[in-house]
Amino acid sequence: MKFTFWGTRGSIPTPSNPNAPTHEYGGDTTCVSLEWGEDGLLIVDAGTGLRRAGFHWLRSGRKKFTLLFTHAHWDHLQGFPFFAPGYVEGVTMEILSPRLPNRPPGNLIQKALFAQQEEPYFPAGFPELKARITFREVQPGEEMKFASGNEIVRVQSALTRHPGGCFAYRFDGPGRGGERSLVFATDNEPPIDPSSPLIKLTQNADFLICDGQYTDEEHEKRRGWGHGTPSLCLQEAVVAKARRLLVTHFDPGHTDVQLEKMEDELIAMGGKQGLQAAFARQNQTVEL
C-alpha cells in the first residue's frame, strides 16, 4: 500500500505568497489517496487537492473511482466540482458517505455535493456530470473490503470529536513484508481517552495521520472547535501504540516557517517517546 497527500491544509486553501510561503507543506485542502495492488485506489475526502489528483488519474486512463468522505465541511468537499474525471463519459464513481449521529435521514455527502454545485454557486450542476455516480452510506463501525485482484484492503471507521461529527478511517492491507495499517484521523479534537473509539481504532497501527492544526496556545483559545495540536497527536499515537505519526490539516494562518518550527518541536518530543513523528507535505507519497 502507499498513500499520497494531495492536500494537507485545513479550513481554507492557502496559496503560497512571498510574504507567507506555504508551498513546502502545502496550500490545498484535505485529499489523500491510498493505492495498492495492480489498480486498487481509495480517495479520502475531496478538498481542493482532489483537482490535481483528478488530472493525474485522467492522464493514466483510470475509469473507476471510490471516494470515501470523513464529513461534509467545505475544506473536504470543495475540490469535487473540479475533479475532471467526473465530466468524462464511461467513468464510474462510488461515493461513500459517513452516517454521522444526530443527522437528519438522507445521504449527507450526496446532499452536500449537489448543494455546492447548485445555482448560483457553480455553473455546472451535479446532473451535468458525465460519470456514472452512485452513493452509499457507511455505518459507524461497519467493516468494508475493497479488492484489487486478490489483494484486499479492509476499512473500519470510528467517530472523531468534531462539531457535527466526523469519521476517522483505518485501512489494513498488503504492505512491504506483510499486512500494514494506516489510520486517517483528520478533524479531531482529543482528549486522550484510552477507551475512546478512535484510540481503539488506532491500536498498533503502523501509521497515524492526525489533525494537528493548532499550537498549544491557539488550542487554549479554540477549545471545542474540533481540531488538535501536534502534541495531542503525539499523545494519541503513544496511547494507541501507533508506530509512526504524520500530522496534517495545517492552519491557514501558519506559514512554512511556523510549520517548520512546530515540526521540529514535534520531532524532538517524538524522539523522547521513541516515536517517529513528522508533518505531512503536499504531494508526499509514503510506502507502507
Ligand SMILES: [Zn+2]
Ligand atoms: Zn477540515
Ligand SMILES: [Zn+2]
Ligand atoms: Zn471539519
